[in-house]
Amino acid sequence: MSDDNNxxxxxxxxxxxxxxxxxxxxxxxxxxxxxxGELNGSIFNLVPGENTIGRNPDCTIxxxxxxxxxxxxxxxxxENDNQVIVTDLGSANGTYLNNQKLETPTVLKRADMxxxxxxxxxxxxxxxxxxxxxxxxxxxxxxxxxTKCYNKTYFNNSLETEVKKxxxxxxxxxxxxxxxxxxxxLNDNYGHDAGDYVLKEKARLIRDNGIRQGDVFARYGGEExxxxxxxxxxxxxxxxxxxxxxxxxxHEFIYDGKRLPVTASIGVADYRQxxxxxxxxFKRADQSVYKSKEGGRNQVNFFKG
Numbered sequence: 001m002s003d004d005n006n007x008x009x010x011x012x013x014x015x016x017x018x019x020x021x022x023x024x025x026x027x028x029x030x031x032x033x034x035x036x037g038e039l040n041g042s043i044f045n046l047v048p049g050e051n052t053i054g055r056n057p058d059c060t061i062x063x064x065x066x067x068x069x070x071x072x073x074x075x076x077x078x079e080n081d082n083q084v085i086v087t088d089l090g091s092a093n094g095t096y097l098n099n100q101k102l103e104t105p106t107v108l109k110r111a112d113m114x115x116x117x118x119x120x121x122x123x124x125x126x127x128x129x130x131x132x133x134x135x136x137x138x139x140x141x142x143x144x145x146x147t148k149c150y151n152k153t154y155f156n157n158s159l160e161t162e163v164k165k166x167x168x169x170x171x172x173x174x175x176x177x178x179x180x181x182x183x184x185x186l187n188d189n190y191g192h193d194a195g196d197y198v199l200k201e202k203a204r205l206i207r208d209n210g211i212r213q214g215d216v217f218a219r220y221g222g223e224e225x226x227x228x229x230x231x232x233x234x235x236x237x238x239x240x241x242x243x244x245x246x247x248x249x250x251h252e253f254i255y256d257g258k259r260l261p262v263t264a265s266i267g268v269a270d271y272r273q274x275x276x277x278x279x280x281x282f283k284r285a286d287q288s289v290y291k292s293k294e295g296g297r298n299q300v301n302f303f304k305g
Contacts, residue, residue, distance in 0.1 A: 028126065028127060028128070028131055028132075028135075029045045029046055029047070029077075029126050030045075030046045030077060030084055030123070030124065030125050030126045030128075031043050031044060031045050031046055031123075031124050031131060032044045032046065032053075032061070032075075032114070032121040032122070032123060032124075033121060033122040033123075033124055033131070033134055034119065034120070034121055035113070035120045035121065035122050036120055037118060037119060037120075039063075039119070041134060041137055041138055041141065042138065043131065043134055043135065043138055044061045044121075046075055046077050046084070047060065047077065048077050048079050049076065049077060050074050050075075050076050051074060051075045051076070051077065052071055052073075052074050052089075053072055053073055053074070053075065053116070054068060054069055054070050054071040054072040054073075054089070054091075055068045055069060055070050055072070056070045056071060056168065057161065057164040057165040057167070057168045057169075058165060058168050058169055059071060062161060062164075062165075063116070063119060064164070065117055065118065065119060066117060066118070067093050067116065067117020067118060067119075068091075068093075068116055068117045068119070069089070069091040069092050069093070069116075071089050071091075072088075072089060072091040072095060072116050073086060073087060073088045073089055073091060073095040073102070073114075073116065074086070074087045074089060075087075075108070083107050084107065084108045084123070084125065085105050085106065085107055085108070086102065086105070086106055086108055086114060087102075087105040087106075088102045088103075091116065093116070093117060094116075095114065095115075095116055096114070096115040096116070097112060097113070097114055097115075098112055098113055099113075099115070108123045108125075109123075110123065110124065110125050110128065111123065111124070142154040144218075144219040146196060146199060146200060146219075147199055147200055147203035147219050148203065149203050149207070149217050149218050149219040149225065150216060150217065150218035150219075151218060151219065152218065152219070152220050152221055154216075154218060155216060155218035155220060155226055155228070156278065158216045158218075158228055159175070159216075159228060159278035159281065159282065160277065160278040162216075162228060162230055162278075163271060163275065163277055163278050163280075163281060165230075166271040171230070171231055172231060172232055172233040172234075172270060172271065173228070173229070173230055173231075173232070173270060173271040173281075174229040174232045174233065174234055174236065174237030174268060174269070174270040174271075175226065175227070175228055175229070175237075175268070175269050175270070175281050175282065175284075175285045176226065176227040176229065176237060176240065176241045176244075176266060176267070176268050176285065177220070177224065177225070177226050177266065177267045177268075177282075177285045177286055177288070177289050178206075178224065178225040178226070178227075178244075178264045178265075178266050179223060179224050179264060179265050179266075179267075179289050179292075179293070180198070180199075180202070180223035180224075180262065180263075180264050181262075181263045181264060181265055181293075181297040181298060182261070182297075183195065183198075183222070183223040186198065186260060186261070186262070190255065190256075190258070190260060193255075194255045194256070194260060197253070197255045197260075198253055198255070198260060198262055199219075199223065201251075201253055202225070202248060202253075202262065202264075203217075203219065203225070205247060205248065205251055206225070206227075206244055206247075206248075209244070209247055210227070210240060210243070210244045210247070211227065212229075214230055214231070215227055215228065215229055215230070216228040226282075226285075227240075232270075233270060234268065234269075234270040234302060237268050237270060237302075238268050238300060238302050241266045241268050241300045242266075242300050244264075244266070245263075245264055245266055245298070245299070245300055248262060248263060248264050249262075249263050249264075249298060263297060263298035264298065265289055265292035265293045265297045265298065265299065266288075266289065266292055266299070266300040266301075267285045267286060267287065267288025267289035267290070267291065267292060267300075267301055267302070267303070268285060268288055268300060268301070268302040268303070269281055269284035269285035269287075269288060269302065269303035270302075270303075272305070273305075274305060284303040284305065285303065287303060288301040288302055288303045289301075
C-alpha cells in the first residue's frame with residue numbers, strides 16, 4: 001500500500017473516532033466538574049428540573065463540607081428553553097459565580113465556575129465533549145482494574161453517604177457482601193489466571209443479572225464483593241442475595257476446558273437501630289458472611305439484631 005493510501009486510512013480512522021466521541025458526548029447530561037480539593041475530578045450530573053446542592057444528605061448533590069449550607073444553591077435545568085439557571089438559596093457564605101457573589105438567578109454558560117466554601121465547580125452543558133476526558137479519569141480512579149466494578153474507596157464513600165441519607169429520610173437501605181468459597185484452594189489448584197477469570201466472570205454475571213440503576217456494586221478486596229441497595233428493605237435484599245447465590249452456583253465457570261467449582265457465602269444487613277455509620281452496617285453484613293461460612297458455605301444469612 002502506498003504512503004498516500006496509508007495516510008487516507010489514518011485520517012479516516014481519526015474521523016471515525018472523532019465522530020464516535022461526538023456521538024457519545026451527545027448522550028451526556030449537563031454536569032458540574034469539581035476542580036481542586038479532595039473531590040477533584042468528581043462529576044455530578046444535573047437532572048432535568050431543580051437540582052439542590054448543599055450539605056443535607058437529601059440534596060440532589062450532597063457536599064458535607066465546611067462553608068457549605070444545608071441547602072446552599074439550586075441549578076434548574078430547563079430542557080424546553082435549553083437553559084440552566086443557578087440560584088443562591090440565602091446561604092450563609094454565599095454562592096460565587098466566576099468570583100462574583102451571586103445576587104440573582106443567572107443563566108449558566110459553558111465553563112462558568114461556581115464556588116461555595118472551598119469547593120470550586122466547573123459547569124459543562126449537555127453534550128459537551130470535554131467531559132469525556134473527565135469521565136475516563138473518574139472511571140480509572142473509582143473502578144477496580146480487573147473486574148471493572150467500583151473500588152473500595154468509592155464504595156466506602158457511597159456507604160457513608162447512603163447511611164446519612166437514611167438517618168434523615170428514614171428510607172430503607174440494605175448491604176449484601178459476597179465472599180467466594182475456597183478461593184485460595186481454587187488459585188492453588190488451577191492457577192492465579194483461573195482465579196482472575198473467576199473474579200471477572202462473577203463480576204460480569206452479577207452486573208448483568210442483579211444490579212439495578214442506583215445500586216453500588218464494588219470489589220471490596222480479594223474475592224470479596226459488595227452490593228449497596230438503596231430503597232431496599234431486608235426481606236427484598238435477602239431475596240436478591242439468594243437469587244444471586246443460585247445464579248453463581250449454577251453458572252458454568254469454564255477455564256482451560258475445565259469447569260471450576262465456584263460458590264459464594266453471602267451476608268445481608270440493613271439500616272436500622274444501632275447503625276450509626278457505614279462501618280456499623282458493614283460489620284453487620286460481614287458477621288452474616290461468617291455465619292454462612294460456619295453453616296457450611298454456599299448460603300445466605302442476614303443480621304438478626
